[in-house]
Every structure is written in structure tokens, then in C-alpha cells.
Amino acid sequence: MVRTYLGVSSLLFGLAGPLLATGCGGGGRDETDPMGMTVGNTAGQTSGPATSGTESADESTEGDGGPKLDVMFDTDGMMTGGDIDQSGCDKVDFLFVIDNSGSMGDEQDNLIASFPQFIDTIQNTLDEAQDYHIMVLDVDAWQYQMCENMCTAAPPECINAMGLCDLTAGPACLFPCTLGLVCGLDGGFECGVTMPMECEDVLGAGVTYPRGQGSSNQDCSFATGARYIDSAEPDLAGAFTCAAQVGVSSYADTERPMEAMVQAVTAATPAASCNEGFLRDDAILVVTFITDENDSTGDSAGTPAGWKQALVSAKNGDENAIVVLGLFGDNDQPGAICQDLMDSSGAEAAPRLREFVNSFGPKGFFGSVCAPSYDSFFQEAVALIDTTCDEFIPPEG
Template identity: 40%
Template sequence: MRRLALAALAALAACNNGEGPGPGFGSSITTAPQGTSSSGDASTSTSTSTSTSSAEDSAAASNSSTSSAGSGIPDGGTPPDGGDKPPPGCMGKVDLVFSISSSWTMENQQEALKASFPGFVDTLETAFAGFDYHILVPRQYGPPWGIPGCEADCVDTCPTGPEDYPCGAVLEPCDTVKGAGITFSAGWDASNERCDLAGGHRYITAGQPDLTGAFTCVGSVGTSGAGVVAEAAVSALKDEINAPAGCNAGFLREDALLVVVAIDDVWDELSEGTPKDWADALVGAKGGDADAVVLLVIANDIDDPDSLCGYEPGGEHRLRTWTQLLPHSVFGSMCVDSYDGYFADAAAKIKAQCDVFVPQ
């Protein structure tokens, strides 16, 4: 099954003007990136109290009165010490990354994801008063399909593409950056339009008027490419892309729980690094706090003797290993009729971790 998927990728590359995902990537992710919004260790302070006897209280009161009378300055008492560290709980702030493969075999999985999304959000909105979300779908690699190759023959549509192909599309610099939030996809089964996101961000925020419509637009990544879902998720969290001038500026917040959802129909043999690298990168993005990360992976389960997709042993299922390396994760088979159950499990983990989360 994996050999078939990889052969299909080679065929797609030939159709796409001979341009595939590229032979490699410029930097290693063996060092976990830090979230831009994190700035060192959390500041902590403690307050203490002591009890005294009645006699000691009286003596203290007398000394205080004498001191105040002698100086003419009222005694304001002992100043506060600044209080305790921030209260636990993410206060409904959740940064969600949906990393979605655009392989030619992914049409059903993308539709199942979009069908499950509204129920997932409803669950989180019920769990959190004033649910404050950031939702980002990272680009896997390269420019949208058909650009620039299709432009030469594009009149009303692309002769080798879908009827709704956007011939007049103008790319923005971040449209070609791996890990940047998608606002424009093109190709078969893609949105084939520029998504209108509130605030001019490359991610959806709580101010989005039509949340489901916006997610349907950015989540329709199409089936004219391929996927490096783990690498794209990690790339979306790097310092430089979340810096003030970066493509994802403002996405990653230090006081928000990080939730990563990866959807693929293979084992992600193309992403650079190892499952441990990917796990370390997610934890590193939250200042080293593994309890601030929830991971949901939906992929084929052919490595499982009880597989829903058909048992086909051999090799390491890298996406399953990724979930096993993180303490708060869910692995689901893509071969179920609905992803609702997996999203319900993930929502329960999000609520549990949000209740105990302390910003770093």
C-alpha cells in the first residue's frame, strides 16, 4: 500500500510540470524549536503566612502604633509579595494545527475531517466558556498546484485541471512557504479560491464570522499533491515563522494549549526527522511542557492485526510511534465511517489538560 502511494506521488510530480515536493529540506528538526511567544522559564513566586499568639499580636500592634505615632506616617501594613504563579487552566485558549495530506488518495479522509469539524468545535465551545481558538492548516510544501505551469494555457480554466481552477490567482509570498497557514489552495478537490480570514491572518481566530465555512475553505487542501504531515506541523511552530514578521505571526500563544491534528493515509515516510524529533518539537514549542500538548493522528492502521484497513505488517508506522511518544494523544484509523469518536476523545484530553495547564 505504501509503495503504491509513493509511486502515485512520482506520477503526480510528472503531471505537475515535473515538479514534486522537492528532493530534500534545508534544515534539520532534531533540535526542537521554541514557540516565539515563549520567553524563558516561567516566573514563579510563593506567598507564605505565619500564625502568632494573642500576646504576640498585641505586641506587634503596640509596636506598629508607636512607630506610626512617632514618624507621623500611617502604617500601611506589610506589602503584598505579588501573589502566586498564574492560576492553572488555559482559560479556553487553544492553538490548533490541522496538518492534512493532499495526496490523490485523500478525498474521503478530507471529507470526513470537514464533516467532523463542526461537532468537534461545538464540544470545545461547550467545555470552555468563551472558547478562544487559533486554527491553522499548514502548507505541506511548495506553491499551489498548477502555478506557474498552468498559467500559460489558462484562459477560462486550466485545461488539465478542475473547471473551477482560479486562472487569475495571484500568489502571496507565504503561499509557497512550508508550514505557513494556508489561505489559498488550487487543484483537484481544493478550495480553488482565496479564503477570507478575519484579521488578515493566515489562521482562523475567534473573531471569524463563519467558522465552519472558513475551515472548509482552508481545509480543502485538495488531492493534487502529497503529504509531509508531521514535518509541516513542526514547521508551523518554528520560531522564525511565528516571529512578528513571519507568515504565522501571532498564532502560537504561551498561554494556550497546543493541539495538533494530523490526517494522512500512509505512514508519513517522507517527513524529515524521526517520530522522536517530531514529539520533541511539539513539546519544545510549549517550553518543554509535554502536558501542554495534545496530538490526534488519523491514518491507516495496517500495522495492527485488528486493522480496519487490512493487516499488512512490515516497517515502523511512524505516525503511530509519534502518538506513543506523547503522553496525551489519540491514534485513529482512517477506515472508520466517521471521525466523530476520535475528535470526542481528543476533546476530552484537551479539556483535562486545559484544566491543569500553567503557562510557561
């Protein structure tokens, strides 16, 4: 990342060279003459030298006959010693939205494997932006909602003398007893024992204690004491691994990645107080979501246009402060990697998610969730993040 600072010292240097080379000029500079400066600040380029417009000086004579230089220029609109080019970011907020449904085990492993190289490249490329917030979301609220419903769904005749649901007791017992068995063995759920956790089981709240099959199944205990990791975390990759291993035990009726994202960044939602401190006005926002299903009508509330507007509103209307990265099904694209979703392999085509990413133009980037590795995807994304950081103008105050 290239950032250019220009103060009064560089201005005086630019003026002094021509003056000393030519001696005293003949006439005064007209106050209306321009004095322009051009400074390179394009990603991937080295800042060019400051160039000034016409400079001149008045020559006057003191009593001893020696020359006196009066540099005559209008300082209106020019940089002073306290003025610097304020473009460029110092902070980045990373939001990861991870599908925790039963078919996402391999994809979570790929994401976790790619993270250390990704964050290392970010640290080496965004040399001025070393202040990170990193938060992980899953795509449901109370992941055991169906399991909890099962606790009261079984008719009394299904409960045997030991208090267990007996699926052989009759046709009405088959579904609730089978689900109860799955919830217990697969996700570690117990009727009357496993309860929702404050903030942990709120849609859009940062994940700090993944539970169920395939999850880290532990309290990640971030050093921040909050629902996000920051750049001071002693083991950044380890903390991310703990949170991002959200597991595959979601028993929610629908997966809602975009709604989780919207809830996370929108004020006055149930998730807002849980995530306090994550979003910063003077940081760029990088959203990465990974899912093997299309967020269809009937899943997340809203539309691709509405999801975009939620992010833009969260950044006070500055669309250029946002990067959106998506890993989802590419079945309907040329050269697709994904096969149709079957059991735990393949993916659904995701036209709505692609529409959302494409709505950000050059700030949106997507890849195939079925790729065997996400390393190249994230390495390409770094250049986009770097450019966005270079071009970012933090709000005043």
C-alpha cells in the same frame, strides 16, 4: 474544566469559624506550627473546600477588662488577596495538518463534517478557554511543481501548430503531454499563468487559498487578516471548511505532513514569518494530522523523536502543554478498519506516525483514517484536551 481560585477572603473565613465558636484560646500559636491548605484541582472533580491547619489566638486584656484577639500566624508562603491559583489555560492553538494528495477526498469530507460538533464540545467543556487560534496546513509546498516542470519538459517536436502538447507525436511526448493534460483538467494549471503564491505555496505556512480539484478554490479571507482563524471569526465552521478543503491535486513527489508541522512551529523557517502570531506562549497547542500514507524515511525530513522535539521546543520545553491527535492507517493494528491503499481507498500502515503519537504518552491519541466518521474520535479527544488545559501552567510574564 475546573479551575480553583483561593484568596485572602477564603482564608479569613476558614479562620473565623473556629475562633468564634471557641471564644478566646489559651495560648499563642507557635510561629513554626504549619498552616496547610489543600485545594482540589483534578479534571472532572469539583474543587474541595479550603482546609486550614491549627489556628490559635492570644488573649490580652485592655483597660476595660474586655478580651482582645490577636490572630498570630506566619504569612510566609501564604496566598494574599492578589494571589490566585494560576493553573489552567485560557487559550488553545489548534494546528491541523491535512494530506492533500489524490486519495484524500473522503477523509477531508469526514474531517470537515466532524469539526462543528468538535468545536462546539470544546466551547462547552473548556469553559475558561474561549480564545482559539486555528490554522490549517497541507503537506506540500508548491503543489504544481511537477506541472511546472512539465511546461519545459516536452521536446519541441511534441508541440503542434496550435501550441499544444501532442502526446501522439512520438514516444518522448507521452509523459509530458499526458501530465500536462492532467494538470490542466484536474488541477486548473496553465503553463506560464499559474504561479506560486506568496506564503500559500510555502511548506508549513497556513492555508488560506486552497487550489485545484476537490478544493474550496477560493480565498478564505479570515477575519484576522492572518493565516489562521481566531475565535472572533463570524462563521467559524465556514472558515474552517474553506481552509480544510485543501483538495486532492497535489503533484508533489512526496507528502510531508510531519515536515510541514515542524516548519510551521519552528522559528527562522520560511513559514515562520507567514504564520506570525499563531503560536502563543500562554496557550496549549493541539496538533491534529490526517493522512492515508506513512510518513516514511525519504518523505518528511527527520525522525519521530526530532518531530516531537520541534513541538516541545515551540512550547519552550513544556511537553505537558501539547496534545497530539493522529488519524492514519491502522492496517497493522488489531481490529483494523483500513484495507491496503489502492487508488483512492484504503491506507498505508503508519508505524512511524504511530511512534510519534505514542511518544507523547497520555497526551497522544490516534484513530483510523478509514473510519466512516471521525465524530467519536474527536469527542474522545475533548477530554484529553480538557485535562491538558486544566493542568497547564502558563509561563510568567
